[in-house]
Amino acid sequence: MQHIAIFGASGAIGKAFCDCLAIAYPNATIHAIARKTPAFSHPHIVPHQLDFDDELAIAALIKAISSTQALDSVIVTIGLLHESKIDAQPIAPEKSLRDITADQLHQYFHVNAVLPMMIAKYALPALNKSSQSLFAVLSARVGSISDNRLGGWYGYRMAKASLHMGIKNLSIELQRKNPNAIIVALHPGTVDSNLSKPFQKNVAEGKLFTPAFSAQSLLKVLHQLTPKDSGKIWAWDGKEILP
Numbered sequence: 001m002q003h004i005a006i007f008g009a010s011g012a013i014g015k016a017f018c019d020c021l022a023i024a025y026p027n028a029t030i031h032a033i034a035r036k037t038p039a040f041s042h043p044h045i046v047p048h049q050l051d052f053d054d055e056l057a058i059a060a061l062i063k064a065i066s067s068t069q070a071l072d073s074v075i076v077t078i079g080l081l082h083e084s085k086i087d088a089q090p091i092a093p094e095k096s097l098r099d100i101t102a103d104q105l106h107q108y109f110h111v112n113a114v115l116p117m118m119i120a121k122y123a124l125p126a127l128n129k130s131s132q133s134l135f136a137v138l139s140a141r142v143g144s145i146s147d148n149r150l151g152g153w154y155g156y157r158m159a160k161a162s163l164h165m166g167i168k169n170l171s172i173e174l175q176r177k178n179p180n181a182i183i184v185a186l187h188p189g190t191v192d193s194n195l196s197k198p199f200q201k202n203v204a205e206g207k208l209f210t211p212a213f214s215a216q217s218l219l220k221v222l223h224q225l226t227p228k229d230s231g232k233i234w235a236w237d238g239k240e241i242l243p
Contacts, residue, residue: 001072002028003128005065007119008077009047010034012193013138016211017075018045020219031065052078052115059122066126073134073222074123080111081156081195092198093153100154108155113162120170124181132180134222135170139163139185139233146242164233164243171231182225187235188214209236 004021008014009032018032022042030045032038037049048065051057065071083091091107094100116137127133141147143160164185171183190196190203191214200208209217217236224238233241 001025001134003066003069003071004028004073004075005031005033005062005071005123006075006077007033007050007052008079008138010036010038011077011079012195012211013188013191013214014075014077015040016215017077017219018042020212020215024219029069033061052119055118058118062119062122062126070128070130071123071126071133072128072131074119074127074136075134076116076119076137078111078115079138079140079195080108082198083107093156095152097154105155105158108159109162112156112159113166116163117166120166124170124174124178124183127178127181129178129180132182132227133178134182134184134225136182136184136186136218136222137163137167138188139167141187141235141241143185144233144241144243161243167233168231168243174230175227179227181230182222182227183230184222184225185233186218186221187233187241188218189236 006014006017009018018030018040021030022045028044031048032040032045033048033050038047040047048061050061091104124135139160142153142157143164145161167183167185174181174183189209190207191209191211193211214236221234221238235241
């Protein structure tokens with residue numbers, strides 16, 4: 001991999017991906033893309049500021065970074081589980097049906113399902129077609145319908161399940177347009193980050209991962225995948241998660 005784009009590079013896992021890839025591929029160009037320009041010291045990590053809600057901006061940035069060289073890998077790490085707001089109702093996972101609001105459902109779907117698809121719309125045509133390429137999106141095990149035994153977290157679960165359908169659709173379309181491409185969703189485990197912070201007390205001992213461990217584990221998994229693994233959900237330990 002010589003030309004890589006990481007969307008959500010200012011988050012814990014996105015930043016860890018950039019750092020790990022810079023070590024694994026010291027000559028690669030890594031585009032670190034975030035809502036606020038991220039800071040990196042590695043000379044081959046190129047920071048970009050992007051408003052993910054602006055489709056024209058997404059299209060323009062991907063066109064700019066792929067104009068002279070196709071992208072070998074695109075990894076999308078953006079996601080929303082909870083958010084504190086000063087001037088509006090905070091976002092938090094619903095514990096029961098009575099907690100559901102239309103606005104919160106819209107937010108969950110927008111960030112966790114819609115935005116990755118909008119990035120895919122412009123990133124997939126920019127992938128390398130002459131050799132194996134990759135488009136991966138961070139997801140979560142709780143988005144698996146078959147694995148759902150606890151309920152709750154309506155919006156987050158529903159949005160991630162929707163994302164999984166999108167990944168499957170993309171993989172089918174790319175079989176025709178770019179058979180060398182691998183399109184997958186990734187479960188990073190429970191990572192010590194702002195996203196998991198309010199829920200870490202419930203994590204079993206030894207199952208709260210550092211961002212670096214999660215990113216390194218996922219990269220090992222990605223290195224082992226082939227186009228026949230496309231359209232699936234893969235966990236940090238290399239095991240497939242059924243939808």
